[in-house]
Amino acid sequence: MLDLSKYTKELIKHFSSSGNILLVCHINPDGDAIGAQLALYQYLKAQGKSVEMIAPNNLQDFLKWMDGADLINIYIRQRDKCKKLIADAGLIVMLDFNQTSRLGEAEELINSSSALKIIIDHHLEPADFNGLMISDPSKCSTSELVHELITLMNDGPFISKPYAEALYVGIITDTGNFEYGNYTSRTFRIVADLLETGIAKERILNLIYNNFSEERMRLMGFSLNERMVLIPEYQTAYIFLTRNDLAAFKYTKGDTEGFVNMPLSISRIIFSTLFIEKEGFIKISFRSKGKFPVNLFASEYFSGGGHLNASGGEYPDTLKNTVGYFKKILKENFKRFNQIG
Numbered sequence: 001m002l003d004l005s006k007y008t009k010e011l012i013k014h015f016s017s018s019g020n021i022l023l024v025c026h027i028n029p030d031g032d033a034i035g036a037q038l039a040l041y042q043y044l045k046a047q048g049k050s051v052e053m054i055a056p057n058n059l060q061d062f063l064k065w066m067d068g069a070d071l072i073n074i075y076i077r078q079r080d081k082c083k084k085l086i087a088d089a090g091l092i093v094m095l096d097f098n099q100t101s102r103l104g105e106a107e108e109l110i111n112s113s114s115a116l117k118i119i120i121d122h123h124l125e126p127a128d129f130n131g132l133m134i135s136d137p138s139k140c141s142t143s144e145l146v147h148e149l150i151t152l153m154n155d156g157p158f159i160s161k162p163y164a165e166a167l168y169v170g171i172i173t174d175t176g177n178f179e180y181g182n183y184t185s186r187t188f189r190i191v192a193d194l195l196e197t198g199i200a201k202e203r204i205l206n207l208i209y210n211n212f213s214e215e216r217m218r219l220m221g222f223s224l225n226e227r228m229v230l231i232p233e234y235q236t237a238y239i240f241l242t243r244n245d246l247a248a249f250k251y252t253k254g255d256t257e258g259f260v261n262m263p264l265s266i267s268r269i270i271f272s273t274l275f276i277e278k279e280g281f282i283k284i285s286f287r288s289k290g291k292f293p294v295n296l297f298a299s300e301y302f303s304g305g306g307h308l309n310a311s312g313g314e315y316p317d318t319l320k321n322t323v324g325y326f327k328k329i330l331k332e333n334f335k336r337f338n339q340i341g
């Protein structure tokens, strides 16, 4: 585990000496990316800092209700404003990713900015980075890491309801509502503190988990019934969805969230993959149980990365060819990956 206290002084110095702090999360932001971003925003605003936020692309509906979410500037929708925010920033803090390719269209401008840069993240295998990298893969979420850093800087817990709600969202979404096993006793102590601030946990749980459309539910049924394939000899299952499938169920962003986890509840299945046909490429999500390292599977063969048990990537080909390539890679490498664990 990383000794976070060694960053306290440096962080206090950077946050207090920088004008215009810019907080940036990754493309297709999840609950943890937005939770960590909004929590840090709340803290820095309470310190009287000038803070702005950018997300590379749109937030999913299940996160839009969050306090401060409407203040996040969406790069692909507000390019001119975002370019100016980047140009004016004295300090850029990047949250919940460790490769600048996850900045989408904003990558080039942020990379070439002369502002001081900090990454706060919990993914494995950070890429080389020209700035301060605070990377702790032992944390269940970037939100948990942000909270620990803020508690150190603040010399005690920072208490505010929007802050606690943001952290709670980050922690429950990145632990699959405490299902994935990436949490620790420390996570529960933090969550206990968050609940004591009086956050509306039932409301939050309903907004996140019980807020889907009928079409999404039916698409889930269709995916399991018609589009799930098992490869028992490699303890693997995959689901594939074509653009036509998605259109038939009136797909909106976020509808396939969580589908990739479902095959893992089949006994003996330890590796699950979801292929989604996009325009000109295939977006892929990987999940595993135990020690099968899907981050390596994604980074070695699908230009991606992530965590030991949850990763993603993409492949620039048709759905048919991508699935064919996947099966070939799986056959050639299953044993090797299974032995790494």
Ligand code: 5GP
Residues within 6 Å of the ligand: 099, 123, 284, 285, 286, 303, 304, 305, 306, 307, 310, 311, 312, 313, 314
């Ligand atoms: P998801 O399958 O939910 O999109 O992503 C699971 C995990 O893999 C997330 O932690 C995310 O950061 C990582 N991930 C997903 N897609 C990519 C990708 O294209 N590149 C990299 N480096 N990581 C990804």
Ligand code: MN
Residues within 6 Å of the ligand: 032, 033, 096, 122, 140, 141, 142, 174
């Ligand atoms: Mn995360």
